[in-house]
Amino acid sequence: MDFEPDSADEAFREEVRAFLKAELPEDLAVRGRAGFLSGHEEAMAWQKILAKKGWSVPHWPVEYGGPKWTARQRYIFDEECYLAGAPVTNIGGIGLVGPVIFTFGTPEQKERFLPGIRNGDTFWVQGFSEPNAGSDLASLRTTAVRDGDHYVINGQKIWTSHGKFGDWNFLLARTDPSAKKQAGISFFLLDIKTPGVTVRPIESLEGSHHLAEVFYDNVRVPVENLIGEENKGWNYTKFLLFNERAFYGAEAPALKRYLQKIKKIASMERAGDQPLINRPTFAARLAELEIEMTAIDMTVSRVIAHGLDERNGGAAVGSILKARGTELAQKLTDMLVETIGDYGAYYYPDTNDEPSLRNLPFTGPDYAPGLMAELIYRRAASIYGGANEVQRNIVSKTLFGF
């Protein structure tokens, strides 16, 4: 099996690097490289720059604006963007609901919603989890009742990433309470400004407010915003979750950036009379993590070479990558913080969330801010996108049948 990049791939990598050098504004990249979550404004500005170039929706078919790249080109693009510190664009729109709309949506829905996602005009957030329905998503209790040419939605979602910035919300609601759990769920597209929607930010451990609870109180959604058929929402959800794990689960580009950063910092930090990176115990641990990284990278390359198909064990591979990738992200961010010694214990707040702190005197090396924020954020990586215990259940069920 040959899944090494060829010279055309390398030429493509150079093209992407040149584009990033010319078009990625330094003030957008600096936060990403430090390890702070992308700010909303930065993410949308970057998506607009990509859209102008025709590169904002790498996974989409050409007819909806995709650039017609191979799977390997898409991977190279993601990797280079990440390494350069480019803001993360709207995953909810581009990666999750966009493919649902162009696969299952009506012609009117495609025409109405896809351009806004592609061009960075509308920001979409995911409304699946509820206070008692996370891993067991199908037990969700938000309801949608048909009333003429609308559905009336009541209930609550939680852990909605970037909820306070959402223009549109794709959400699941129960339309048939008498049906078996999965059978009575429908998939809706909702304008967050609709009366009756309340978004309440949740403060996370690292101090940011990127998560939210969303409440729905007699919210009227037009029937034309239902995806596919009523009560068949679980089919579209499985498609979306499979894409989420397959394309975003391992976050291999992020892992590469962490490794690069550890090496760079450990070459500058001193341990006694030598650079930290030369210390045998440190080097051995780094090598161990690099081997894990390489294994993940090879698996991603294998997936790229063969494609992922839900019917031939693809669901298991997506779950394996999600669990192993996020656990490695946690080990690498731990090591990053340890690498800066005492300054690792210091918490540098995100000044986007706390502008009043911008002018405070700054302690430590200039690569210190962001590292602890990233470590804390990655604690959640084994939960978001589906808890890793649940991913292991999927692997067991798919590959071993129990």
Ligand SMILES: Cc1cc2nc3c(=O)[nH]c(=O)nc-3n(C[C@H](O)[C@H](O)[C@H](O)COP(=O)(O)OP(=O)(O)OC[C@H]3O[C@@H](n4cnc5c(N)ncnc54)[C@H](O)[C@@H]3O)c2cc1C
């Ligand atoms: C940072 C972050 C961002 C998120 N963003 C979004 C978002 O944008 N939209 C959205 O809809 N949701 C989002 N979520 C929610 C996420 O999908 C859920 O948190 C996740 O699915 C787990 O559900 P839960 O929190 O209800 O935990 P629970 O399901 O209650 O699980 C609690 C613990 O029990 C374990 N467990 C549960 N069931 C089993 C089982 N069958 N076998 C073994 N162990 C089990 C879990 O692994 C976990 O350790 C986000 C979560 C986080 C942390």
